[in-house]
Amino acid sequence: MSYKVTEEGEISIVHLDGEIDMDVTEKAKEVIMPLIEAKKEVHLNLKEVQYMDSSGISVLIESHQKATELGTKVILKDISKSVLKVIMMAKLEQILNLG
Amino acid sequence: MNNLAHISEQRDFVVSSSSLKDVRSFSREVFEKVNINQDLKDELVLAIAEAAQNIVKHAYQGEDTEDKMEIKISLSNGNLEIGFFDKGRPVEKDKIRHRKIDDIKPGGLGTFFIQQIMDAVVFKEGEKPWINHLILSKKIDY
Numbered sequence: 001m002s003y004k005v006t007e008e009g010e011i012s013i014v015h016l017d018g019e020i021d022m023d024v025t026e027k028a029k030e031v032i033m034p035l036i037e038a039k040k041e042v043h044l045n046l047k048e049v050q051y052m053d054s055s056g057i058s059v060l061i062e063s064h065q066k067a068t069e070l071g072t073k074v075i076l077k078d079i080s081k082s083v084l085k086v087i088m089m090a091k092l093e094q095i096l097n098l099g
Numbered sequence: 100m101n102n103l104a105h106i107s108e109q110r111d112f113v114v115s116s117s118s119l120k121d122v123r124s125f126s127r128e129v130f131e132k133v134n135i136n137q138d139l140k141d142e143l144v145l146a147i148a149e150a151a152q153n154i155v156k157h158a159y160q161g162e163d164t165e166d167k168m169e170i171k172i173s174l175s176n177g178n179l180e181i182g183f184f185d186k187g188r189p190v191e192k193d194k195i196r197h198r199k200i201d202d203i204k205p206g207g208l209g210t211f212f213i214q215q216i217m218d219a220v221v222f223k224e225g226e227k228p229w230i231n232h233l234i235l236s237k238k239i240d241y
Binding site: 019021022023051053054055057058082085086089090 | 116117119120123138141145148149152155156208209211212215
């Protein structure tokens with residue numbers, strides 16, 4: 001997994017790339033969580049994520065919950081087909097913010 | 100792409116989260132030999148990777164080890180069987196729970212995915228030298 005963070009005003013955009021599994025979830029959290037803790041609105045661009053397993057989905061849930069707790073939000077953008085399928089399999093499409 | 104009626108392939112992997120990408124590569128290689136649609140292939144790869152992840156997470160509780168797990172993928176006359184063998188802690192079947200649909204929290208999703216994708220999930224005691232033997236099965240139309 002690789003990533004790139006860009007800023008647009010109060011919004012932090014995290015572009016994730018590659019496969020997100022248990023081996024990289026800590027790295028993903030290290031990137032995303034500080035942005036949420038800084039109370040930024042975070043957009044996760046998932047266009048280039050070819051694979052995500054339950055560990056990756058857990059990162060999305062934790063990010064969403066942390067953001068809600070701190071009064072901000074995480075929005076999932078440009079979700080790849082394979083990631084959307086796993087989100088739907090987890091029945092989270094109504095819970096997470098899909099933008 | 101071939102349309103093989105019979106496949107039996109197995110491979111060993113070090114029990115580590117860093118092996119999960121190799122588990123996926125192995126699974127993809129095997130399913131490339133079978134004439135099934137890409138969506139089903141992706142689901143089967145996910146189920147296999149989730150089961151392997153459960154071995155790393157639960158049978159070994161994320162501890163570093165040089166132990167290996169073995170994954171065997173067999174397809175015969177439309178009956179897909181995937182065996183997982185490991186030497187970790189014995190699986191306590193009563194403690195295996197997947198996430199409830201309305202329970203929005205991280206964790207338990209892997210088992211939930213496996214049960215959604217596969218027709219049957221069976222835990223057995225492994226024959227020596229193995230401790231655990233998990234069998235995932237599914238009827239495949241191709």
